[in-house]
Amino acid sequence: MTRFLSGYLGDQAVALIGDGQRNPGVLWTSNIVKAFEALITKVAGGHGSGFSQSGRNGGPRTGPTEEQWATWSIGQRMNFSRTGDPDRAV
DSSP, rough: OOHHHHHGGGGGGGGHHSSSSSSSOOOOOOHHHHHHHHHHHHHHTTTTTOOTTTOOOOOOOOOOOOHHHSSSSSHHHHHHHSSTTTTTTO
C-alpha cells in the first residue's frame, strides 16, 4: 500500500505513510487499511469505474470485407465512415 501511495501521490504521500524520520504518518487501523485497499483496487483496476468490458465479444462484424475496402477510393472510404454507404456523400 505504501508503494502504491508513493507512486501515485509522490511527495504528498508522506502525510499518510510518513517519512521514516520526523513525520510518523497516519496511525493505520484495519478499517483504514480496508478502505485504502478498496480505493487502490478501483483506481488501479479501472480508474474508479464499475464498468467492465469483460465478456464483451463485439458482435458480428458489419461493413465491407477487406477485399471490398481495398477496392474503394479514398472518397468512398470517407463516405462509408460518415454515412455507412460508400456511394452516398454528405
